[in-house]
Amino acid sequence: MRPDFDPAASRLPIDELEAEFLARIRRDPVLVLSAPPGSGKTSRVPLWLLRSEAVRGCILVLQPRRLAARACAAQIARQLGEPLGRQVGFAVRFQRVGGPDTRIWVITEGILPRRMLDDPLLEGVGAVVLDEFHERSVHTDLAAAFLRETLQVRPDLRLVVMSATLETEAAAAFFGGAASLRSESAPHPLEIAYLGRPDPRPLPERTASGVRRLWDETEKREGSVLAFLPGARDIHRCARLLSERPLPGECAVEVLYGAMPAAAQDRVLQGGKGPRVILATNLAESSLTVPGVRAVVDSGYEKRLRHDPRSGLDRLVLGRISRQSAEQRAGRAARLGPGRVLRLWTAAEQAGLAAAEVPEICRLDLAGALLMVLEFHPGDPAAFSFLDPPPASGVASALELLRRLQAVEEGGFGLTPVGRRLARLPVHPRLGRMLLQAERWGCLERAALAAALIEEGEVLAEPPRRAGDTDSDLADRLESIRQWERRAGAGDPAEAAGLDPAAVRRVLRARDQLLRAWPRRSPDLPEDSRERARLLLAAYPDRVCRRREPGASRAVRVGGQGVELDETSGVRRGELFLALEAEAPEAGPRATARVRRAELIAESDLEAVFPEHLSTSEDVRFDPERQAVVGVERRRYLDLVLWERYGRARDAERVARALAEAAAADFESVFAPSERAQQLLARLGLARRWLPDPGWPDPAPEALRLWLPELCRERQRFEQLRRLDWYEAARQRIPARLRARLERELPERLTLPSGKSARLDYRPALKDHGLPVLAVRLQEVFGWDEAPRLAGGRLPVLLHLLAPNGRPAQITADLASFWREGYREVRKELRARYPRHDWPEDPRAAAARKNRI
Structure with a gap:
């Protein structure tokens, strides 16, 4: 049918392109059109397509908003001089005006991608117009991508991509080098x-x-x-x-x-x-x-x-x-x-x-879009042709949600039967999943009202700034809507119930639209006390939160992010809740999302709806307060810990590993070697320096930490590690072939001229390349010409020659020089103070004494 209108009656700037447009659309399946705002393209182009002999079938004109769709359809109908609904109609959410003779359908952009899931070839459609393409909504991008594939098998289909500010090159390239047409005529200065x-x-x-x-x-x-x-x-x-x-x-x-x-x-x-x-x-x-x-x-x-x-x-x-x-x-x-x-x-x-x-x-949630992509084009979404590929993080996040909603196969990209049904519901996959669950439980009408309320938003005329205590931020609103709907026939105004009339009407229209997907549904069964919580859980499996403390507003949710209940939420009891309406936090590692609507849930709800997401594990961990490894039984929902119970750890290997890790992190707290152990570790340090051999154990603290996994066996507490026999631990690590050499070259004790043996102190030798110390009474070394040397004569011993009072009278590593140059003055002083002791003139020729006098 040819349109009956006179374009000369009201000329628009875009009209100068009409002849060229018709010629192009006759030979080119895709045309990208750019014209300034107000030039008239939105109302003129559909009429040109109606006149074109290249277009057979109806014309779909996509608009980004419902208001724009209604206004556009009305304007085109006025130009035809006929009422809306004859040759020109529109279809938006909640409203459809048109009939079997309607050739031009102005629709909101979300309608076309969903239609193409069941009708990918667009039977009966001769042309599609993507208006305001520069806005690049998710649905417009999906429609463009779907149409790109359909055009490969529908050469007769015509597509016009329009915008006032579109960069035509990118759009033309996406459609395989499509023809471009531009108008530079501005409507007015x-x-x-x-x-x-x-x-x-x-x-x-x-x-x-x-x-x-x-x-x-x-x-x-x-x-x-x-x-x-x-x-x-x-x-x-x-x-x-x-x-x-x-x-x-x-x-x-x-x-x-x-x-x-x-x-x-x-x-x-x-x-x-x-x-x-x-x-x-x-x-x-x-x-x-x-x-x-x-x-x-x-x-x-x-x-x-x-x-x-x-x-x-x-x-x-x-x-x-x-x-x-x-x-x-x-x-x-x-x-x-x-x-x-x-x-x-x-x-x-x-x-x-x-x-x-x-x-x-x-930049938006991709769950709904990805669901349709996987239905229209099965396989990895990375292989799907988008005009602008979505970020990998957004795709991964959407896939994770769809799998949790049981819409996409685990480990793959195939849609489950649930996913295929969700793709066709005019609602976000979350709410669609809730409706499918309600269908099984016989409460579809109640679920549809809840879904509509969540989707449409607030219905109270004056929402309270601080909500009263409740188990659900939805329950009172849902009940108010139901009561008003029951009384509406008696003429009770919504305002009397504290409701916003326009908002309530939107919710009820949305509910009725959702229910149209189940024309032969059964009446709802009587309501179960846990029904609402479990339905909402089916929609929000990733929004389960556990309070950090009883009664606290702060909580942690699945995924580990922090959340905080806003004062507008009244859900202040219980340990677990669902974050139904939450605002994402500002950037930052400690950012916290604010939850404005919540629903109290219990662990039994998780068991009823998602038993496959629940797990119980026995773990071990170090308790800093007890300074010990304890056994922990943990109950998890996904990665969220629901509860922990402490007891004695039973897995010896894991206990040893946990204790070793804690001890390594706080080594100074547990490393309490005896003096003998300290001496052995010092001797090993000197052996590595003076007696090179790869077999010597490393006594450095970093190396001692590596001994912990073995030393922590059959131990659970730090106190046990503090009593650990580090001497034996170190001795056992010395190869048998080196033990005798250690005792020979770096002995634990030295025999003195007096016949006694004295213990060497090796610890000072490790500090700033010092020397081992031998502290003995001066009379016990009479007869020595020189101080002893260790490590094959390369390491001198520092002698602390003690007076009768036990204090050093001389510290030297060169005993021969002391005998020659210092002894006389020391003898003179000590002989005066301790006359009963033996102070020979020639100590090298004198006999050493064991006793004190």
Whole structure:
């Protein structure tokens, strides 16, 4: 059917490309089209495809957002001069308008990849348009990758990739050198202004000031002002500031963001009778034409999700927009005529903005996307052709989750029956896994409501800043929704139950959509007391947390990351809980995720749902307080320790190893050798220096640590090691062939001229290359001409010649010199003090004495 419209009635800048477009699309299966914002490509290109003889079948137009899809479909239908739902329809979540004669279907981007799982050839589809491709959402990238494979077997299929700010080369190359078409015709002139210097005020105040500035400078105050802010809270704060001091003239302040009801969004897009200020998120950045806008105030910020593979969580991050986004936003001002843009940053800051945003596939949770990839293209996802390959850490994290959800085979990439069913459910694999479990347990409707609540978010009109004690942060909300739904027929308003009516309606619509996947379901069985906890556990097997202490808000979760319960969570009892809603932490080794919603669970729940993830092990470890090795029985869920029980360790080999490791780390605490052992170790040290032989044991502390594994056998405590016989341990390590040599060259004792033997002290010899010490009474060495020498005469002995009071009268290693030069003075002094002792004039000729006199 040919479209019945007159393109000359309302010319758009893009219309200059119509003839070339039709010629290209006749011969080229893929066309990459780039045109400035506001040029009209979103509404014109589907109509051109409708007129093209090369297109047989319906036309699918992908839009990134529901609001954009509805608005786009309505605009195309208006250009055809017919009601929406005839030749032009749309399909978004919760809503479908169209019929059997509909040729142009405007759909949200998540619909196409899921459809292609069951219909990879896209039977009945003649063309696909990927609009706003520069936004690079996960679903758009999946659709592009799937279409790339389908085009290989569908040469008749036509694909148009469109964007206002797209770098066409990369997209064209991805599709095998696709044809490119570019329009340089801007709709209208655009004047862009920057701040002269940075403005330190908060974004709402800064934006309100910028709106007033543009409003005052706009001639005759014609047209409306569109202001971009990061989120709903900033928008409402800015709206209050503008209402406290109204703008001159008749001017309405309206808001536009994603969580608003569809009807309220549509009213903003329909326009008003006079000029307006529309405060919007990036929802209004592309595709949409907001009626009457002639000026844009851009805060330069947006909120975007980023995935943290370390924690497995997404984190909403406030960040600067890219230059690409700034260009898109500015284009909103020049669709109807000359426009003005005020950017709330300096020209120098503009140069520092990133050229484009990082594609979602490189920064978000990949579990859902990877599930569809594995269904569409079985095998290792590393072999799948993405426009931008996702990071390996993100793929690994997603695969780990899918395996824990029992969706992907362990050790491989094949989908299980559970995985194939999950791939077709319009919900995250976590929540899909919960629904499949509920199907088995006969509680599907209750599970669908819980899944919808988790997916859609808060339903309380005023969530408490500090929640009361509870076992579940979902339970009260679920019960409030059920009670209101039962009373809704009587006209009870949701506000009376403390609920946000729009939020409750979104949750109920989401529940009903999920339940449509089970058209022949049975009614729910009576609710079991552990049902909710176990269903949620099926969805969040990796979010099990154990408190660090009873009643503490701090806990550790599977994977070892720390978490902390926020005051908005009331789950303060019990040891185990699920982190249902958690915000990923900032970077850092000690970063802690904040848990805003939790569910109390018990070990019995883990046994009921994931018995294969539970294990009990007997371990040994050193207890620093007891200074001993103890036996530890540990119960684990995955890598999370649920409990520990201490007792006597039974595995002797592991006990010895654990004690040896602890002793090696604190060697000074356990190394308490006797004096005899110290002497032997010192002798061994000297033997290695003066009597080279590879057989001598090494007595250095680093080497002694290596003896510990053997010495720790049949021992469990440090105290036992402190009583260890290091002398015997060292002696046994001396080879038999060297023992006699040690006693000969470095003897333990020396025989004196008196006939007595005296013990040598070898320890000083190891300090700064000192000498062994022999401490003896001076009378006992009478008759020696020289001091003894050890190690084959190479190592002198340092004599401590003691007076009768036991104190050294002389310290020397050169006894001959002492006899010649020092003895006379020493004799004179000691003879006067100790006259009863023998003090011969010639000690070398005198007889040594054993007794004291």
